Amino acid sequence: MTDPEKPVLFHMVPSRGMVARWMLEEVGVPYDLRLLDGKKGENRAADYLAINPMGKVPALRHRGVLITENPAICAYLADAFPAANLAPAVDDPRRGTYYRWLFFAHGCVEPAVIDKAFERPPVQRGALGYGTYEDVFDTLEAALAPGPWLLGEHFTAADVIVGGQLAWGLRFGTVEKRTTFVEYAARLAERPAHQRQTALDGALIAAAEEAARTA
Ligand SMILES: N[C@@H](CCC(=O)N[C@@H](CS)C(=O)NCC(=O)O)C(=O)O
Known part of the structure; x- marks a missing residue:
């Protein structure tokens, strides 16, 4: 059973999803990753197109809602997790x-x-x-x-x-x-947070390169 309070990031490496992941690391809450393999066309497969018809990453699912577009994802996360203080308050000029x-x-x-x-x-x-x-x-x-x-x-x-x-x-x-x-x-x-994201995504990139070498 998935927890709707836990953000889920649909991700590929390398991609703009790395920015969304950096934002999740800045927010500092646990999140789940759904890693897609662009080389295998997983982002263009029917099950992912049902999530994001654009076939693009990043996409974020949280509390039953899907968010795409990197700035929207980052702005959403800042508001959804205000304790991280990553946005001025709505009434702040x-x-x-x-x-x-x-x-x-x-x-x-x-x-x-x-x-x-x-x-x-x-x-x-x-x-x-x-x-x-x-x-x-x-x-x-x-x-x-x-x-x-x-x-x-x-x-x-x-x-x-x-x-x-x-x-x-x-x-x-x-x-x-x-x-x-x-x-x-x-x-x-x-x-x-940036360093954590770089290390995490760097490991994914290295693993993908290794898999391609040995395929
Ligand atoms: N407007 C989107 C652009 C997302 C985007 O272009 N992502 C690329 C990866 S960097 C992608 O998913 N490409 C795969 C494809 O289009 O097949 C955003 O800012 O989030």
């Missing part, structure tokens, strides 16, 4: 700043980074939600410059999402190695 960066992450940073990675030709600045790549990263740099986190001293779910995207971009060369970004990523990497 800084909730506005928090929403701003959560949505900026998905609406601006993610498409800018992906367009860059796949060398998609630029379209009109006015028509593109994120404007230009430079606008996105200049804006983010200014927001991160005071530090240590997007909301100053308060580390929130917005840092998990933005930080996850920046770390990916720095690693794969789609985000410029500006000092502000590099130092922010280094601070994030020092977080115990």
